[in-house]
Amino acid sequence: MFHVAALKFGRSRRKLLISFPFFQALDMIRGRNALLLMDSSLEGQFENEDATKLVDLASKCLQNEAKDRPDTKFLLSSVAPLQKQKEVASHVLMGLPKNTVILPTLLSPLGKACSRMDLEAVHEILLKTGYRDDEGKENELSFQEWTQPVQEMLNIKKLGDVAFRDKDFKNAIECYSELVVMMTTVPSATVFARRSFSYLMTEQVELALRDAMQAQACIPEWPTAFYMQALALSKLGMETDANDMLNDGAAFDAKRQQQQSSWRC
Template sequence: MISSSQALDLIRDRNLQMLTDSCLEGQLSDDATELVRLASRCLQSEPRERPNPKSLVASLTPLQKETEVPSFVLMGIPNSTCCSPLSPLGEACSRRDLTAIHEVLENIGYKDDGMTNELSFQMWTDQMQETLDSKKKGDSAFKQKDFRTTIECYSQFIDVGTMVSPTIFARRGLSYLMNDMPQEALNDAMQAQVISPIWHIASYLQAAALSWTMKHKQH
């Protein structure tokens, strides 16, 4: 049996043959071997060793053979009829309805954001005031659905780096989607989740951005 520490060493050294159960030798298809290889790359400790989302999607797409068959059928899992209904944001993402996503984000505001509690007296400088002005202009542009201005103002806020806000990354990510820039949107959604790992909105936006990325590849 391989211990967890040994498994990490094998992943780091990309020794997939040792990592694979000996009982499965010669039984894994080329696709399965490729999936193990991709998974091991995603688990690398160094960020530069991991695949970026765009290359990962490109690698996984050819491996998806049964696109019309539900996952639970392929995996032999009984289909449960008792499914929890999606939230309004989940429904909007599943429909690729950017207008509805915008409405949800606008209504939520910053209530899930801890940013306003992180200010200190030392941060009230001229630069801080300019940063807050950029945020206010971005908020106004987002409300007015001026998404190019939203990107510009929120980028100014983010570049200063005085405060971090998952909501601003989510709003800029949606603005990128509105401007047909799904890769930038995905990057922002992932950054929002780095800041707030359990924030469900970041996960929904990642799904929406990935959906748009796949849509681009099909055309």
């Protein structure tokens, strides 16, 4: 399972990407040619020196200790000089028609709750949604309950879910963190989204943003991941970027609804 480290910045949220197996990331980065680690879609877009700087930033973000990882402001200031391309409109990046306009009225209930910073409503919606957006991964695990490691994983997940339901966010973070370590082959976007919200509720906003981005890495077009990023960015005082994330989430919501309508036809 490959993950993506996405360093986002600026109003257009342009991205610099590196792909790697999540659990082997640091070992792969050490001593490797930076260009060999970069996403193939970015070939020829960065000089060797810039690519090396980007890989160095990614390795810092993957340090085990939080104190060794850079904060958002440091990342923004470090990445900005590496971006030499012109802005690309959001509708081009997402394959949407040029005349598509995202209106606040098109936001889903979760999007509306995030736009209002209604954390109580966000919590209720995350509970109600459960794990149904994880594309059958939860069901896949249930068929393996007879294996001891997976049974232990499911038990920890249950403890985390109960803590999350009861708004015991400190214990929810502990359980979900243990679960993330165990789920190296079947990462869960929902677990990252729930831990992101838990971090938000315990005033660990930068960690909340990082987990929301991890949720997006699991399911790239998942509206919930964008809405959770919007919440964290708003808490960080980055209102323009938060609004852009809300628009992106609404765009993917609309795209999903269009796909579902076409399937029914």
